Amino acid sequence: MVTLSSDSRPIIARGPSLGARFFLLALVSIVVMVLDTRSGHLEAVRLWLGTAMSPLYVVVQAPFDFWGWLTGSFADRARLRAENEQLREELRTARVKLLEFEALVLENQRLRAIREASAGIGERTLIAEIIRVDLDPFRHRVRIDKGAREGVFKGQPVLDAHGIVGQVTRVDHYSAEVILISDSEHAIPVQVNRNGIRTIAVGTGEADKLNLPFLTADADVAPGDLLVSSGLDDVFPAGYPVARVFEVKRDPAATFAAVEAVPLAQLDRSREVLLLWVAKEPEPADGTEEPHGAPGDASEGTSRDDAPATPRPPANTPVGAAGAAPADTPPGSAGARAADAPDPSPPAAAPESQDTAQRGASGAG
Amino acid sequence: MPADQGVNSRWLIAGTLLVSLLLAIVPLPEPIRVLRPEFLLLFVIYWSLSAPRIMGLTLAWACGLLMDVLVGTVLGQHALGFLLVAYITHRQQLRVRVFPLLHQTFTVLMLFAVYEFVVFWIDGIVGPAITAWQRWLPVGTSALLWPVLVGTMESWNRRRRH
Known part of the structure; x- marks a missing residue:
């Protein structure tokens, strides 16, 4: 009682x-x-309420930080030495890769200049740490320790060393919420790197699976194909790796093939992610809305040095030509259809405007 | 001293609410994440019964709103759920308070079912709702925690009075 x-x-x-x-x-x-x-x-209300609540995240995070500090400061010398050796090795291989990458970037820029295409060039990145708090167990959202103070904005792409992780959905002053590409409310426009077929990868709610529901049964995809972002949503820059196809089921009676892919980013393991600012040049008149400008000093940067560790595979279809998308799609691709008139099921990734994609992806939040 | 006791309870209530906010986001190991009880709502019900003049509808609503901000749902979703539960509790307050513990636990189970349904419903209106049966597990775990909560708080109260 x-x-x-x-x-x-x-x-x-x-x-x-x-x-x-x-x-x-x-x-x-x-x-x-x-x-x-x-x-x-209510973005402003949420910003302030979220900022007021941020001490709670700090309190929850504190024991983990303390434990990390403790183990870090008492780590023995041999282990540090081994770790150092390993890092040196990694740096060496990364440097070699970077050389290759620089050549590719130059070539890419030259080709772009020839085509007079405008894609996201001049990128600024910032490393953010994932805060150890549990949000809704059924949704794939994480909190990161960078917020509006660092210039983080809603709809910002988030990557890790292996590929695209997701995008920012909510921001307060000291932290931000990120929706992962595996969340069932998220969808990202992709293209098959091998042949440029465009389609949409929809999250399934499982960390190791994406669904590609808009590929026709005769579309040219095979297990092992790399899927890169196509940049049609004006949220994610083109050419970043997203996932790898692992299963294609073709039913002759069905219109669409059942295609599943594994995200390349370590969605359930990585503790550190990369925030990306893409400085956009004015796009050719294509009926889209004003591309959201990266805030602050993002526009000045051509800081190639801190670009993500994964080299951008050169995109092999016209990027930045969002408006021309439906016209020049390879035959047999359902991507155009999906991109042109989004079915009710995929919540995001319609290319008409970045606003639509964002709203859908953030779960109408 | 009634006044002194009132101030004391205010602090106690604030403390329990703060702790339950923390418990709402403390990382749990993967298998038991879905079992996490709704501590905040448990305390809202408890204080609605035992200190109804402090834990009014407005405070319950505000707790729900904080929950919305904390877990990143649409603003007002948990707030409406908390409000409805607090309203029912206040209406039935005099009756529920004298129920035997088992009976009370069943009442709390019903309240949590109502709450979870409101949240689920709004989920469905706003976007694709999660339909996995596991989402109803917190209803059970929260209700199971009710006797424990009442036992602890009552012994605490008794000690405080002597």
Whole structure:
């Protein structure tokens, strides 16, 4: 039995009646929900509330930080030496790769200049750490320790050393929420690196599986194909690795093939991710909305040195030509159809505007 | 001293709410993540029964709103769930308080079912809802925690009074 700790007098006699207050607050909740989903009017409220709550994340994170510090400071010399040796080795191989990469970048830029195509060049990156807090166990969201203070913005692409991780959905001053590409509310436009077929990779809710529902049964995809971002959504820059196809099931009776892919980024393991600012040049008139500008000093950068460790595979289809997408799609590709008129099922990745893709991907949040 | 006790309970209530907010995001090992009880709502129900003048509808609603911010759902989703549960609790407060513990636990189970349903419903309106049966597990674990919570808080109260 619950005993009263302070006052047993019923509250009903004071102020407006219980029912009236319930009705009022319920109304407020509904208005708030509509405002939050339909328009971005409450972003500022969320920013400040989130900032007010951020000490809680710090408190939860503190024991892990302390443990890390403890093990770090008492690590024995031999292990440090071995680790150092290993890092040196990795650096050496990375340097060699970088040489190759630089040549490719130069070549790429030359080719782009010839084509007069504009793609995201001049990128700035920032390393963010994933905060160890549990959000909803059924959704693939993580919190990172960089926020509006560092210039993080909604819809910003997030990568790790192996590929695309996801995009930022909510920002407060000191932290931000990232939706992973494996979340069932997320979709990312991709193309098969081998032949440039465009399609959409939809998250399944499992960390090691993406679904490609819009490839026709006779589309030219095979297990082992690399999928890279196509850049049609104006969120993710083109040419970054996303996933690798591991299963293609073709049913002659069905219109679409059942294609599944494994994300390349270590979605459930990596603790550090890379935030990316893409400085966009003015796009050719293609009916899309204004590309969202990277804030602050992003526009100045051509800091190739801190580009992600994975070299960008040269994209082999016209990137940045978002408006021309449906016209020049290879035959047999359902990507154009999906890109042209998004089915109701994929929540994001329609190329009409970056706004649409973002809203869908962030779960109408 | 009633006044002194009131101030004390205020601090106690604030403390329990803060701790339960932390418990809502503390990382748990993968297999038991889905079992995480809703500590905050448990305390909202408990204080609605035992200190109804402090834990009114507005405070319950605010707790839900903080929950929304904390786990990143649409603003107002958990707030509405908390509000509904607090409203039912307040309506039935005089009756529920004298129920035997088992009976009370069943009532709490029903309250959590109502709450989870509201959250699920709004999930479905806003976007694709998660339909896995595991999402209903916290209803059970939270209700199972009710006798433990009441036992601890009552012994605490008794000690405090002497």
